[in-house]
Amino acid sequence: MPLKLSSPISIARGILNDTDAGGYRYSDADLLQYANDALDVMVGIVPQLFYQDIEYTCTANQAEQALSFGTYRALVDVLRIKGGGAVTRGDRTTLDDFKPGWRLDASGPAQDWMKVDDDPIRFLIQPPAPNGQILICKVVPVPAEYLATDDTGLPNDCADMIADYIVARAESRDAEHVISQRAQMFGQSFISKLAPNNQGG
Incomplete structure (x- = not known):
């Protein structure tokens, strides 16, 4: 089943402990933008996807x-x-x-x-x-700007890596040192998960 960006956004909210719909710290619009930005990065690294x-x-x-x-x-x-x-x-x-x-x-x-x-x-x-x-x-x-419920055509196993990118972007907004370290960690996780897809590419 092709991936919808609602899936990595939901995963990212869990990692960010931001699941209270009545008072999200990160807006739906922001997380959707980060998800779309992840696709722009991915197409440069693993275009075959x-x-x-x-x-x-x-x-x-x-x-x-x-x-x-x-x-x-x-x-x-x-x-x-x-x-x-x-x-x-x-x-x-x-x-x-x-x-x-x-x-x-x-x-x-x-x-x-x-x-x-x-x-x-x-x-x-x-x-x-x-x-x-x-x-x-x-x-x-050029990747489209998708809505959260749009079919991206990507495989579902991309959800975790896109979630990592969303978390990295979301937490990079915070100036606290421990948060910026987490942002860097999730950014590195995003790149490392892309690496197996880039073998022979």
Whole structure:
């Protein structure tokens, strides 16, 4: 069952001993913001937890393509043409060396794709795209701002690590030395729980 942020928020309230709904020390809005902030951190460390397959409509007659800025963090792979064949990972340097004018070729179904250096959302396809070509792409989205009851699509076993992040953020607001130490401890716990998910990633 996919994770809702209400679950780690509830766990965090238990750790914070802040379970009296009549007088919470930390507001629902604050803890929800911390939970959403945790997702922003997680997507940078373990992007594979957030992978999605999407349909991307190519810009016609162009070799260079780009995902929507602000919606996607990175392109992972171009899998295939919708309703058509696979698209393989190519080598732009080799193509440039042996066929310098390839970007001006006649449009046709994509055969190869290549990343653009230092830009995670732009990519090249060869040959340039015909009208209406749709590619199935694997991407890393920018995490949405979820409500507590929204389905995040993440596995439920992420609840504890997100709760650790919430506790770390909540307790870091307190200036007491012992509380700041607890905040640091829970922040470290959050990172350590992410580490097994990052093996081979």
